[in-house]
Amino acid sequence: MKRRTFIRQLALSAAVAAALGASSVYAQQKTVKIGVLHSLSGTMAISETVLKDVVLMAVDEINAKGGVMGAKIEPVVVDPASNWPLFAEKARQLISQDKVAVVFGCWTSVSRKSVLPVFEELNGLLFYPVQYEGEEISKNVFYTGAAPNQQAIPAVEYLMSKDGGGAKRWVLLGTDYVYPRTTNKILRAFLKSKGVQEADIMEDYTPFGHSDYQTIIAKIKKFASEGKKTAVVSTINGDSNVPFYKELGNQGLKATDVPVVAFSVGEEELRGVDTKPLVGHLAAWNYFMSIKNPENDAWKKKWADYTKAKKLPYADKPLTNDPMEAAYIGVYMWKQAVEKAKSFEVAKVTAAMAGQTFKAPSGITSKMDEKNHHLHKAVFIGEVKGDGQFNVVWKTKGPVKAQPWSPFIAGNEKKVDEPALMATKK
Amino acid sequence: MRTVFFLLMLVLARPCLALDAAAVGKLAFGDADERSAALAVLVAEGDPKMVALLEALSAGDVQTAGERVLIVKGDEATDAVTGAKVTPLPKEREDVVANNRLRREIESALSALKLLSPDRAARLAAAQALATGAEDAVLPLVKKAMAQETDPAIKPMLELIAATLELKGGTKESRIAAIRRLGDSNSPNTKTLLMALLEKDREGRFAETDEDVRAAAQASLRAVDGKLVWGEMGGLLFAGVSLGSILLLAALGLAITYGLMGVINMAHGELIMIGAYTTYVVQNLFRAHLPQAFDWYLVCALPAAFAVSALVGMVLERVVIRWLYGRPLETLLATWGISLGLIQMVRTIFGAQNVGVENPSWMSGGIQVLSNVVLPWNRVMIIAFAALVLVGMWMLLTRTRLGLFVRGVTQNREMASCVGVPTARVDTLAFGLGAGIAGLAGCALSQIGNVGPDLGQGYIVDSFMVVVFGGVGQLAGTVYAALTLGFANKFLEAWSGAVIAKIAVLVFIIIFIQRRPQGLFALKGRAAET
Numbered sequence: 017m018k019r020r021t022f023i024r025q026l027a028l029s030a031a032v033a034a035a036l037g038a039s040s041v042y043a044q045q046k047t048v049k050i051g052v053l054h055s056l057s058g059t060m061a062i063s064e065t066v067l068k069d070v071v072l073m074a075v076d077e078i079n080a081k082g083g084v085m086g087a088k089i090e091p092v093v094v095d096p097a098s099n100w101p102l103f104a105e106k107a108r109q110l111i112s113q114d115k116v117a118v119v120f121g122c123w124t125s126v127s128r129k130s131v132l133p134v135f136e137e138l139n140g141l142l143f144y145p146v147q148y149e150g151e152e153i154s155k156n157v158f159y160t161g162a163a164p165n166q167q168a169i170p171a172v173e174y175l176m177s178k179d180g181g182g183a184k185r186w187v188l189l190g191t192d193y194v195y196p197r198t199t200n201k202i203l204r205a206f207l208k209s210k211g212v213q214e215a216d217i218m219e220d221y222t223p224f225g226h227s228d229y230q231t232i233i234a235k236i237k238k239f240a241s242e243g244k245k246t247a248v249v250s251t252i253n254g255d256s257n258v259p260f261y262k263e264l265g266n267q268g269l270k271a272t273d274v275p276v277v278a279f280s281v282g283e284e285e286l287r288g289v290d291t292k293p294l295v296g297h298l299a300a301w302n303y304f305m306s307i308k309n310p311e312n313d314a315w316k317k318k319w320a321d322y323t324k325a326k327k328l329p330y331a332d333k334p335l336t337n338d339p340m341e342a343a344y345i346g347v348y349m350w351k352q353a354v355e356k357a358k359s360f361e362v363a364k365v366t367a368a369m370a371g372q373t374f375k376a377p378s379g380i381t382s383k384m385d386e387k388n389h390h391l392h393k394a395v396f397i398g399e400v401k402g403d404g405q406f407n408v409v410w411k412t413k414g415p416v417k418a419q420p421w422s423p424f425i426a427g428n429e430k431k432v433d434e435p436a437l438m439a440t441k442k
Numbered sequence: 443m444r445t446v447f448f449l450l451m452l453v454l455a456r457p458c459l460a461l462d463a464a465a466v467g468k469l470a471f472g473d474a475d476e477r478s479a480a481l482a483v484l485v486a487e488g489d490p491k492m493v494a495l496l497e498a499l500s501a502g503d504v505q506t507a508g509e510r511v512l513i514v515k516g517d518e519a520t521d522a523v524t525g526a527k528v529t530p531l532p533k534e535r536e537d538v539v540a541n542n543r544l545r546r547e548i549e550s551a552l553s554a555l556k557l558l559s560p561d562r563a564a565r566l567a568a569a570q571a572l573a574t575g576a577e578d579a580v581l582p583l584v585k586k587a588m589a590q591e592t593d594p595a596i597k598p599m600l601e602l603i604a605a606t607l608e609l610k611g612g613t614k615e616s617r618i619a620a621i622r623r624l625g626d627s628n629s630p631n632t633k634t635l636l637m638a639l640l641e642k643d644r645e646g647r648f649a650e651t652d653e654d655v656r657a658a659a660q661a662s663l664r665a666v667d668g669k670l671v672w673g674e675m676g677g678l679l680f681a682g683v684s685l686g687s688i689l690l691l692a693a694l695g696l697a698i699t700y701g702l703m704g705v706i707n708m709a710h711g712e713l714i715m716i717g718a719y720t721t722y723v724v725q726n727l728f729r730a731h732l733p734q735a736f737d738w739y740l741v742c743a744l745p746a747a748f749a750v751s752a753l754v755g756m757v758l759e760r761v762v763i764r765w766l767y768g769r770p771l772e773t774l775l776a777t778w779g780i781s782l783g784l785i786q787m788v789r790t791i792f793g794a795q796n797v798g799v800e801n802p803s804w805m806s807g808g809i810q811v812l813s814n815v816v817l818p819w820n821r822v823m824i825i826a827f828a829a830l831v832l833v834g835m836w837m838l839l840t841r842t843r844l845g846l847f848v849r850g851v852t853q854n855r856e857m858a859s860c861v862g863v864p865t866a867r868v869d870t871l872a873f874g875l876g877a878g879i880a881g882l883a884g885c886a887l888s889q890i891g892n893v894g895p896d897l898g899q900g901y902i903v904d905s906f907m908v909v910v911f912g913g914v915g916q917l918a919g920t921v922y923a924a925l926t927l928g929f930a931n932k933f934l935e936a937w938s939g940a941v942i943a944k945i946a947v948l949v950f951i952i953i954f955i956q957r958r959p960q961g962l963f964a965l966k967g968r969a970a971e972t
Contacts, residue, residue, distance in 0.1 A: 057794030058896060065795055095794075179474045179543055192941050222940040225900065227891035228688075230681040230821070231935045237814060238674060241630030243637045255796055255892045262801075262890075266808045266818035272546040287798070290806060296542045329793060399541060401502055409541040 048087040048360055050075070051094070051110035053121025053131070058098025059225040059254040063339070064123045066284055066330070067145060068093060070340040071120045073322045074347035084351050085358065092116055098224075098254075100130040107131040111140040117360040118143065118350055120343060124253060125149060125195035132157070141362045143350060145343035147279060147301075149198035150420040151428075155435035156362070158369060159390045160342040160349070162302050163418035164202050168249075170395045171277050171300035172203060174410050175247045176210065181275055183247035185216040187236050190251035192221040199251055199279070205424035216243065226256045229263040237267075240274045248276040257285045261294055271296025271399070282337035286404045287330070297400045301338035302393040303378040304406045315344070315377040335404075336377070345374050345382055345391070380415050388433040390418030461491050463523045469495075470504065470511045470522075470538045477544055482579055485551045493552065495522045499540050500548045507532035547577050554580035557587035557600070565591075569599040573629060581607045602627055606635055618658045625662030628669040629813040636663040673814040678936055679929075684821040686928025687828035688887065690921060692901045693908035694835060695880035697920040699755075699873055701909050702852045705763055706774045709781035710905055711898025713877045716754055717747035717884020718893045719788060722797050737802040740885070747885035748878040754784075755877020759870050767869075781898070788895045796894040805889060820889050827886055831879060836917060838875070848872045852915075907951055913961030922962055 052071050054064035075089045083089055092114045096103040103122065110116045111134065118141045122128045125148050135142050135156040147162035174180040186207055190196025200219055207217060218239050220232060240246035252260055257280070264276065270293075277298040283305050286294075305316065316336055323331040349372045354360055357368035369384050376382040383392045392415035398406025421428040461484065468480035484492045498504050498513040504522065505514045511522040514535070519528040540548070549571065556568035565587075572580070584607065588600040605620035621639070624632045639659040641649045650656055692714060699707045721743040728739035758780060766773045801820055808818040839845035847868045850858040859865045887897070908927060912919030927947060934943035955961075 057789065061795045061894075179541060181542055181546075220939055223944065226940060227900075228681075228685060230684060231678070231932055232940070234674070234677045234681065235936065237630065241633045241670070241814065243634060243641075255894070258796075258892055259890065262820075263818065266806065266820065267816045268808060268810070271542055272549065275542055290801070293807070296545060298542075329795070399539075407502070407537070407539045407541075409539060 046087045047090040048084060049090050049092055049114055049116045051092050051107075051114065051116035051119035051121065053094060053096060053103065053106055053110065053119050054123065055098040055127075056093075056095040059256070060098040060123055060127075062255045062258075062285060063253070063280070066335075066337070066340055067120075067123070067343045069323070069326075069328060070319070070343050071347055073319065074344050076322070077318070078347070078351055084354050096127065100124075100126050103127040103130045104134050107134045107140070107142075108138070111135070111138045117141070117354075117362075118365070120145070120346055122146070123339070124193065125198075126193045128152075128157075129194060139362050141350075141365060143343075143346035145346055146339045149195045149202070150418075150422050151198055151425065153389060153420050153433060153435050155366060155389075157389065158346065158349075158384065159418070159420070160346040161339060161391075162393055162395070163390055163420050164199060164422050165419040166302060166393045166395055166416050167279055167300050168199050168203060169206060170412065170416075171279070171298070171397055172206065172249065174300075174397050175275065175277060175298075179410070181247065182245055183275070184212070184244035185239065185242075185246040186212065186218070187239055187246065187248040188217065188219045188251075189232065189236075189248055190221055191226070191253045191256060192223055193253075195253070196221065196251035200249075202422045202424045203249060205426075209424065222252070222256065224254060224256070227259040229256075229260045232260075233263050233267050233269060236274065237269065246274050248274060250276055250278040251280060252278070253280045257281050258289055261286070261289050261291075261297075264297075265290065265293030268293070271298070277397075282339070283335040283404060283406070284337050284340075286400070287333070287335060289404070291400050291404045292402050294400050295402055298397055298409075299400070299406060300395065300397050302395060303336075303338040303341040303376070304396055304398045304408055305336045306398070306401075306405045307377070307379055307396070307408065309377075309379040311375055311379065312377040315341075341377050342391070345376055348374050349384060383415065385417060387435075388418060388420060389435055390420055390433075392417050461489055461495070461523050462487060466495070466511050466523050467509070469499070470506050474541070474543060478547060481544070481547055481551065485555070485579070491522070491525050493555065494525075496548045496552055498522075499538065500545050502537065502540065504538040504540075505535040506538060507535050511538070547579070550577040550580050554583040554587075557583060558590070562593060562596070565593070565596055566599075569596050569603065572603050573599055573631070576603055576607060578607060598626075602632075606632070609635055609639070614652060614655065617655055621655065621658040621662050625665040627666060627813075628673075629666075630670060633663065633666050633670060636666065670814055673812040676812060677815045678932060680815070680817055680821075682929035682932040683825055683925070684928070685932055686925035687825040688890070689904055689908050689928055690924035691824070691828045691831065691883035691886055692880075693905040693912075693920055693924055694831060695876040695878070695883065696905045696909050697912075697917060698835075698848075698876035698879070700906070701915045701917075701920065702848065703869065703872055703876070704770075704852075704914075705767075705873070706770050706777065707763075707876075708774060708778040708902065709758065709784060709898075710876075710880055711900070711902035712781045712784040713751045713755055713880035713898070714884040714887065714901055715788065715893075715895065715898040716784070717751045717881030718799070718888040718897055719792060719797070719884075720747040720750045720881065721885045721888045722792075722799050722893055725799055737804060740802060740805075740889075743885050744882060747881040749881075751881025751884065752874040752878030755880070756870050756874040758877070759873040763873065764866070764869065781902075785895045785898075792895070794895060796892045799888040799893050801889055824886050824890065827882075831882055832921065835875075835879065839917070844868070844871060848875075907948075910955065911951055911961055913963035916961070916963045919961055919963035926962075 052068050054068040055061050056065055056068060072091055075091050078084060079088050092110060094106045094110065096106045107119065110119055120143045122131060122144050123146050128144055131142065132154060136154060140156055142157045143160060144157055145160050147167045150163045175183045188200040188203060190200060204217060222232065236248060275296065275298055277300060279300060281299050282301060319336055320334040323334045349369065352372050353365045353368040357364040370386045372384045374382050378394060380394045385392060394415050395412045396408050397410040398408050401407055420433050421431045465480040465483040468476045472480060495513060503513055503515055505512050512519045512528055513522050517531065519531050520526065521528055553568040553571040556564050559565055584600060584604050588604055591597045591600055602623060605623040608616055608620045624636060636659045639650045640656060648656060695713065696710050699705050699710065724743040724746050725739050728736050762776055762780065763773060766776060805820040805823055808816040810816050839848065847863050850863055851865050851868045855865055908923045909920055912923030931943055931947055934946050
């Protein structure tokens with residue numbers, strides 16, 4: 017193994033020397049493959065397709081500036097079609113057949129759980145760009161989305177505050193899979209620690225792709241009438257959000273009466289929904305398109321130009337959102353780590369990832385934690401505007417460190433949030 | 443308009459020229475509590491510029507430039523304090539963000555002001571708005587309006603609003619009177635208020651110490667609950683009918699192709715999907731060429747969806763299915779293959795992502811029938827549409843020559859052929875009819891759900907379930923089955939959640955079909971024996 021690494025490094029440095037010394041043609045020939053594993057069809061395509069495109073945009077940018085360590089990045093895009101076992105198959109294909117150096121992919125936690133054993137077995141490297149429920153840490157994964165304490169908990173705290181409406185009763189509504197179930201378990205424990213009683217919490221789930229939200233909305237209305245100020249926490253994922261918000265608007269459930277805060281609904285999911293009846297409903301993220309700062313302006317422009325140049329279907333209304341930002345940061349951090357490690361090897365890149373920073377479009381300098389593989393992120397809470405954008409109504413003072421093991425789940429106190437230590441413990 | 447006039451009168455009566463600059467500044471730059479206080483100050487002033495400012499603030503049209511507060515509408519800006527035009531527009535501007543709390547307070551204040559309007563409709567609307575939750579600050583205004591109000595419809599509403607607001611303070615007698623009055627209400631908000639009085643803290647002590655108040659609240663709560671229960675049942679019934687109508691639309695086409703003709707058409711869902719995509723195309727054509735008539739694109743989309751799906755269906759029948767009559771297994775496999783082919787074709791043409799089909803404006807929103815029941819227009823329309831399609835299909839099958847032929851051919855092909863019915867052509871037409879109705883279903887479904895290449899997959903199982911459950915070959919059976927399944931699903935969902943409901947319905951169907959393979963309504967007579 018060592019000898020092979022040595023030879024590879026030798027070859028690499030030779031290549032770099034050659035590229036610098038003689039011809040740019042040689043540099044063009046040297047490539048490194050990366051995998052892009054996002055659903056481009058099925059129920060999750062509504063959210064994941066743009067992530068594929070934003071990764072490709074970052075790749076184009078990096079390639080235009082000479083690639084990574086002189087190697088041109090060659091993306092391998094596959095479509096796991098919102099089919100969880102297919103995710104694992106495609107991941108295996110990417111690592112063992114295409115020999116990709118890194119994979120950027122997944123949205124739903126169930127897809128991440130499906131590919132996780134593959135990455136651990138084949139020692140691959142995955143960058144996961146979406147907020148999730150925590151309760152996981154792997155030496156083969158970097159999580160550039162939010163952990164519960166960087167999204168769910170602050171959002172609930174906001175709704176409890178006077179500004180958020182002082183909610184006392186809670187509806188936890190989600191799609192039926194691991195992320196909503198776990199998040200709601202954490203939230204339930206959190207709410208109880210704040211003195212909310214069992215009878216004041218209602219939990220409800222719908223299947224993936226559910227499209228008839230009549231009874232759910234009626235239930236919410238009934239629950240809201242049975243006592244104090246009610247708020248809804250929605251962890252509905254995928255294209256179900258469109259009928260959910262349509263029904264919400266049509267049934268006249270206003271944000272001033274019962275606010276709905278969503279953790280998986282951003283600018284992209286609200287495209288094509290008439291947001292006028294939805295004004296005031298909330299979303300908690302670590303980035304909003306409406307955030308004003310020079311980085312974000314530049315990034316939005318890049319994206320708009322890219323969609324036009326590539327004639328993407330959303331070119332007439334280019335939107336950016338939080339997971340896109342996280343995916344974008346991921347690609348650049350990987351590049352920086354490779355350059356620091358001077359190697360594409362997973363172990364070395366992983367080590368070099370610790371403490372990497374990137375000036376993020378959200379306006380902060382995002383830092384990869386030295387140990388726990390999660391980004392430090394600022395938290396924003398936004399209210400939907402009539403044009404489908406969000407008004408930021410609350411934000412943290414600075415970046416928050418992720419707690420992948422939520423203190424609100426019993427038994428987590430003993431777990432260390434260091435993948436290196438976790439691996440040796442196993 | 444008249445409100446504006448009235449407010450103008452108000453300003454003429456006052457010597458006030460500018461808003462309180464300090465309050466406006468606080469409203470724009472202050473923290474949440476300061477903003478609430480500033481709002482109260484402005485409302486007390488009663489200047490019409492304040493109404494404009496508050497309306498702009500809640501619509502998100504207020505911006506700041508340095509120390510100045512501007513109302514910006516398009517390219518025009520006015521100073522919020524003086525009302526003067528500001529030209530040119532300052533370059534550096536910041537949005538003033540109104541959050542839910544502020545918006546609620548603004549709404550409440552604006553409605554309360556409108557209570558004094560001379561226009562009855564404006565007063566009624568304001569009272570209705572306040573009835574769903576008024577802020578404490580508006581109580582004096584409500585009382586003032588109550589004293590002036592003579593309209594028999596509005597006055598009781600005002601009394602109710604005042605009662606709600608007085609619940610929190612006041613003497614024991616006034617509170618009990620207010621609680622009694624709340625008992626006449628049928629609004630869910632009242633229930634919330636009354637329940638708050640009956641609350642216990644963690645040690646099990648009542649938050650409300652006075653026993654008489656609690657007893658009154660208990661009695662009023664029972665009265666309100668009694669009224670609300672009807673709304674809940676009504677809402678659930680409507681949800682059941684709505685789901686039933688959707689299932690019926692999806693299954694009606696199959697009732698012809700499978701029920702009457704006996705073709706196991708696995709591509710039925712894709713015919714629905716094609717109908718939905720046709721709607722999408724028509725919508726885009728309207729948007730591009732006839733934007734002023736956009737609201738009526740559905741009128742064009744319906745026949746188009748029917749025609750396109752019927753055409754695809756007839757081609758299918760001519761090219762594939764006709765060679766497989768009497769071989770159900772091969773038909774099943776072939777049509778399943780076709781369905782995959784159609785999905786892939788749509789994916790290639792339109793992309794794998796869902797496409798957006800917008801509701802025309804007359805199908806958005808809903809109608810409030812009871813205080814706690816809102817019927818969304820799109821669902822009401824689909825129920826009506828399903829009924830229309832059903833009647834149309836029934837007429838076609840029973841009152842026309844084609845219908846007679848279809849029934850004849852499906853009951854006894856040889857005999858029909860002997861008396862000169864062109865059975866091959868009738869088959870094609872009947873299949874086309876079934877496919878066309880699937881297209882209509884697609885057009886309707888595009889109004890409530892997502893339109894994507896996989897749309898049909900979600901409905902194929904449900905459609906077969908409805909047809910088999912209702913009894914193959916029976917139109918009436920299909921109707922009953924669709925409604926039964928719709929109700930069963932919705933009642934179970936209300937009781938146990940969507941996931942369990944789905945499983946329970948499937949288990950129920952399996953058991954039912956085992957006990958009664960012929961379905962709800964069995965064919966009788968000779969036709970059944972063949």
